[in-house]
Amino acid sequence: MIEPLRFDNDALHLIDQTKLPLELVDLVCTTVDQVHDAISRLVVRGAPAIGIAAAYGVCLAGNASKNATKNASANNYLEAIESLATSRPTAVNLFWALDRMKAIVDANTDSESLKDQLIAEARLIHEEDIQMGEAIGRHGATLLTGCQRVLTHCNAGGLATSKWGTALAPIYHLHRSGAAIEVFADETRPLMQGARLTAWELARSGVPVTVLTDSMAGSLLQTGTIDAVIVGADRIAANGDAANKIGTYPLAVLAKHHQVPFYVAAPSSTFDFALASGDLIPIEQRAREEVASPGGIKMVPDEASVVNPAFDVTPAELITAIITEQGNIDSPNANRIAELLLR
Numbered sequence: 596m597i598e599p600l601r602f603d604n605d606a607l608h609l610i611d612q613t614k615l616p617l618e619l620v621d622l623v624c625t626t627v628d629q630v631h632d633a634i635s636r637l638v639v640r641g642a643p644a645i646g647i648a649a650a651y652g653v654c655l656a657g658n659a660s661k662n663a664t665k666n667a668s669a670n671n672y673l674e675a676i677e678s679l680a681t682s683r684p685t686a687v688n689l690f691w692a693l694d695r696m697k698a699i700v701d702a703n704t705d706s707e708s709l710k711d712q713l714i715a716e717a718r719l720i721h722e723e724d725i726q727m728g729e730a731i732g733r734h735g736a737t738l739l740t741g742c743q744r745v746l747t748h749c750n751a752g753g754l755a756t757s758k759w760g761t762a763l764a765p766i767y768h769l770h771r772s773g774a775a776i777e778v779f780a781d782e783t784r785p786l787m788q789g790a791r792l793t794a795w796e797l798a799r800s801g802v803p804v805t806v807l808t809d810s811m812a813g814s815l816l817q818t819g820t821i822d823a824v825i826v827g828a829d830r831i832a833a834n835g836d837a838a839n840k841i842g843t844y845p846l847a848v849l850a851k852h853h854q855v856p857f858y859v860a861a862p863s864s865t866f867d868f869a870l871a872s873g874d875l876i877p878i879e880q881r882a883r884e885e886v887a888s889p890g891g892i893k894m895v896p897d898e899a900s901v902v903n904p905a906f907d908v909t910p911a912e913l914i915t916a917i918i919t920e921q922g923n924i925d926s927p928n929a930n931r932i933a934e935l936l937l938r
């Protein structure tokens with residue numbers, strides 16, 4: 596499996612996902628600002644991957660404070676945490692990871708070992724995500740068993756996480772076990788994560804994949820072509836409402852209408868119990884150019900306005916089950932989620 600990020604104690608190596616599928620190249624970050632920029636430009640993207648990258652980004656602040664006093668060193672890390680928290684607003688994994696790094700700084704009593712403690716915590720966050728992806732694959736496979744044609748939106752695969760993905764983890768699990776499963780991937784405008792990233796990583800793994808434009812999903816569901824829909828999430832509120840890539844909500848409505856199971860796959864680090872419902876989830880608004888000039892080619896006249904929300908929110912009642920590393924939550928609601936994840 597492809598691994599989108601690697602840390603060698605002084606540098607964070609990222610697959611530059613803005614270059615895929617044409618080029619497989621790394622972007623090497625040695626400063627906090629470079630990691631902030633990499634997250635904001637979607638060099639590294641996907642809720643779990645963003646959290647892991649930010650955790651390693653905090654560690655890079657240590658490079659700037661080699662000779663600083665204890666307080667300066669801790670302050671550098673706290674400034675890094677504050678800065679990285681402004682890189683993107685929706686994926687709660689970013690803030691979940693930064694909170695874990697801040698707890699290490701706050702508990703610090705020995706500045707000499709602080710950088711090592713932070714690197715250890717970032718590596719733990721990374722390793723935990725690998726384990727969570729593996730478990731999501733196992734749990735999700737029990738729901739997708741027998742499904743031959745699965746539709747997904749955006750990229751919630753290995754490129755969006757540490758290794759196995761979330762929505763694609765059950766598909767990789769079933770494919771490895773010899774199941775006949777193929778994926779229909781929404782291209783996912785405007786940044787085309789489905790066409791560029793999901794198709795690339797599935798093809799590379801030998802999983803049959805068909806790319807469709809986002810507007811084609813309805814007719815595939817209408818004609819019975821699709822056995823199940825599975826997507827990732829960037830933040831799930833306490834009542835089970837899930838924020839995910841723009842275009843997920845209409846897909847959930849279509850799946851409900853055509854009585855096709857609609858699954859959301861996410862690790863517990865994507866749940867935000869501080870938010871009672873999905874309408875409270877901050878939705879990132881991205882630049883006009885992503886819609887108006889895809890690939891630098893102007894498609895929209897200057898006189899026209901453009902909207903570009905990066906995410907939408909799917910109400911819990913449209914979700915058949917949420918797949919987590921701790922198990923599957925059928926017909927999600929607040930008490931079931933809390934019960935399963937907080938036990």
Ligand SMILES: CSC[C@H]1O[C@H](OP(=O)(O)O)[C@H](O)[C@@H]1O
Pocket residue numbers: 637640641642643748749750751752755756760761762788826827828829839840841905
């Ligand atoms: C496994 S989380 C993947 C999640 O993140 C994507 O958004 P972006 O590409 O903007 O980071 C999309 O919502 C995916 O479902």
